[in-house]
Amino acid sequence: MENRNTFTGKIGFILAAAGSAVGLGNLWRFPYLAAKYGGGAFLFVYILLAVTFGTVLMITEISIGRKTQLSPLAAFGKLSKKWGWLGKLATFVPVLIFPYYCLIGGWVTKYTYATIADLGAAAQDSYFGGYVSSSVEPLVWFGVFLALTTLVVLFGVNKGIEKLSKILMPALLVITVGLSVYVVTRPGSLPGIKYYLLPNFKELSFKTFLAALGQLFYSMSLAMGIMITYGSYLSKEEKITEATHKIELFDTAIAFLAGLMIIPAVFNFSGGDKTALSTGPSLMFQTLPKVFNEMPAGRIIGALFFFLVLFAALTSSVSILEAIVSGIIDEFGMKRVPATLIVAAYGAALGSVCSLGFGIWSNIKIIGFGILDFLDFISNNVFLPLVGMFTCIMVGFVIKPKSIIDEVESNGAFRSKGFYSVMVKWIAPIFIFAILISGILQSFGILKI
Ligand code: TRP
Numbered sequence: 390m391e392n393r394n395t396f397t398g399k400i401g402f403i404l405a406a407a408g409s410a411v412g413l414g415n416l417w418r419f420p421y422l423a424a425k426y427g428g429g430a431f432l433f434v435y436i437l438l439a440v441t442f443g444t445v446l447m448i449t450e451i452s453i454g455r456k457t458q459l460s461p462l463a464a465f466g467k468l469s470k471k472w473g474w475l476g477k478l479a480t481f482v483p484v485l486i487f488p489y490y491c492l493i494g495g496w497v498t499k500y501t502y503a504t505i506a507d508l509g510a511a512a513q514d515s516y517f518g519g520y521v522s523s524s525v526e527p528l529v530w531f532g533v534f535l536a537l538t539t540l541v542v543l544f545g546v547n548k549g550i551e552k553l554s555k556i557l558m559p560a561l562l563v564i565t566v567g568l569s570v571y572v573v574t575r576p577g578s579l580p581g582i583k584y585y586l587l588p589n590f591k592e593l594s595f596k597t598f599l600a601a602l603g604q605l606f607y608s609m610s611l612a613m614g615i616m617i618t619y620g621s622y623l624s625k626e627e628k629i630t631e632a633t634h635k636i637e638l639f640d641t642a643i644a645f646l647a648g649l650m651i652i653p654a655v656f657n658f659s660g661g662d663k664t665a666l667s668t669g670p671s672l673m674f675q676t677l678p679k680v681f682n683e684m685p686a687g688r689i690i691g692a693l694f695f696f697l698v699l700f701a702a703l704t705s706s707v708s709i710l711e712a713i714v715s716g717i718i719d720e721f722g723m724k725r726v727p728a729t730l731i732v733a734a735y736g737a738a739l740g741s742v743c744s745l746g747f748g749i750w751s752n753i754k755i756i757g758f759g760i761l762d763f764l765d766f767i768s769n770n771v772f773l774p775l776v777g778m779f780t781c782i783m784v785g786f787v788i789k790p791k792s793i794i795d796e797v798e799s800n801g802a803f804r805s806k807g808f809y810s811v812m813v814k815w816i817a818p819i820f821i822f823a824i825l826i827s828g829i830l831q832s833f834g835i836l837k838i
Contacts, residue, residue, distance in 0.1 A: 402627060403635050406610075406619045408554045410640045411561075412705030413493050414608035416698050419644040420651040421672040426600050427592025428584040428652065428666075432645070434593070434601040439609075439641055442602070442821070445812045446611045446777055447633045449784055452796040454620020455629070461614025462719050464621075469787045479614040479776045480716040483709045485768040486607075487732070488739035489761050490709060491538060493670070494702045495531030495744075496521070500674055501695035504681060504688060512682035517674045521747040531740055534699075538706040539733040542714060543726060554704055561697040565643060568694065569650040572657075572680060580661055581653030595836070599828025602777075602821065603769035609640050610705075612776040615712055628801045647673075654680050670761070710736075739764075756833070770828065778821040785814030 423431045457464040462480055466473030499520065503511040510516055521527055541550060573582060606612045623632065652666075654676050659665035668675060681691030710732060717728040746753060746760030755763040784793055790810040797803040830836035 402619070402623050403632055403639075404555060404558070405551060405622075406616070406632070406636050407639045408551070408558060408701075408704040409615060409619070409708040410608065410610050410636060410705075411558065411643050411701055413490065413497070413698075413702050414604070414705075415640060415644040416565075416647045416701065417493060417497075417670070417673050419604060419608060420648045421669055422600050422604055423585065423648045424652050424655060424666040424672060425669065426594075426597045427589065429586055429588035430590060430592040431597055431601055432585065432648065433588040434597055435605060435644075436641070438598075438601055438605050439637060441812065442777070442817050443605050443609055443611065443637060444633060445809060445817055446606075446780065447609060447616055447637065448629055448797060448809065449780060449793055449813060450611065450614075450616035451620035451623060451629050451633060452793045453784075454617040455623050455625070456792070456796045458621050459617075460621070460715055460719050461617040462716050464614075464617055465783070469783065472783050472787060475776065475779050475783060476614065477720075478772070478779075479612060479617075480712065482613045482768055482772045482776065483615075483712045485764055485772065486613075487706070487709050487713060488736045489743045489764050490702075490706050491535045491736055492527070492531050492740045492743050492761065494534035494538070494699070494706055495527060495740075496674060497695060497699045497702055498534050499527070499530040500678070501692060501699050504678065504691040504695055508678060508682050508688050508691060511678040514675070516678070517671050521671070521744070522751065524745065524748050527744045527747075528741055531744060532737070534703075534706070535733060535736055535740065537703060538710055539729060541703070541707045542710050542729050550704060550707065554700070557697060557700045558704075561701055562643065562646075564690070564694050564697060565646045565650060568680070568690075569646045571684060572650050572654045575653070575657060577657045578653035581656030582649075584656065584666075585648055585652040595824065595827035595831045598824045599770050599774070599832070602824055602828075603773055606773035606777055607769045608644060609637065610708075612773045612780065613712070614716075615708065618712065618715075626800060629797045630801070630803060650680075651676050670765075766832075770832075771825070774821050774825045778818050778825070781813045781817045781821070785810075785818065790814060 423435075453464055453468065454461075457467050459467055462476045465476035465479075500511065503516075572578060610616060620629075623629070651673055655665050655668075655672065658676065658679050677694070678691065681687035681694075684690065710729070713732050714725065714728045717723050717732070718725060721728075742750070743761040743764065751759065753760060758766055784790060790806075790813050793813070794803055794806045794809065797806075803809070827836055
């Protein structure tokens, strides 16, 4: 078992947890989901779920980690012998996410380069499609990103990365604020701002709820054991509720700003054509180069922006890989280097399949999804809600909410503990179950309302 150092000071923990939480989920995934699932309606549902389910799960996971001082694989088993499988299931989700996360990381790497090399070309409509559907180039950039991630984990330079992130993450926040102000103040942005900020409840559907729930877990790295791991490093002196609120606020702020930077720009460039909103995973890559291309010093600002996104993606992919590797070490007693290399090889194989799914294999559909979209759907919209739901059930009925409350209260007040107990025991599992089932049925067109 590796030594569990506790973080030096509150800021260290919050930055590390936020560094893992803030990544492509906020900058790439949130804006395209918000655009697709009704703008303001999605934003509203997302925030509603974040302050309720998000808070409850984050408090739960951090507490479980700090209480047991174990990795998620072992933690569930220790709390209750019969629930060890949940730790395995939770650790399995990053396995599904890792390959395609690195593929998108490769897209970001490519765009960092393309913004410097030929911004005019990158801003063309057909550029993205041409790039992802080619066979070799995306694989090369994917390889670069995967290799960077693997090297960081192999050489254990996480500490260095953490230091760097103290400068680069605030820089990302600053540039995101700057860009969203720029986009919002462009002429013609108003319809986009309205679409994003004013909820139109006609756009609400179960699919919106399921997409928002999956996104919430994904973005805050919940229901994958990650926050359990971070909790196990949190010192007994820190207040769990405070830490939770700060991580959530930071994560949501970045996602919100990313939406504000992208969605009004989509309206702007499409001349109000709403079909541009449902572009999906390509949204950020198609929209932002256009913004950079028409702004002063766009090449430099654009390259800097993509570089910071790249860094945020790297801190997240490192912690995804780290989670899988430490799971394998704990479970199979394997050594760090072979375990890392095996996971990297697996990531390379499956990520390449995802990439070719945009080109020569674009006719392959799994229950109606392309390969990457399928992995994304099943991990975020099926497994994450399932793990979240079972975690609540386990806490509510097996180890009891009181054990979590005691951990939180071991150093400070837990003002909303009554609310916490009802949420974790009844409201969260019942609602997650309902959202999961109805959202899935609706996604497949079985449920039509
Ligand atoms: N939360 C990260 C993001 O928003 C992505 C992520 C998913 C992640 N699973 C993870 C990060 C596991 C660290 C560990 O981009």
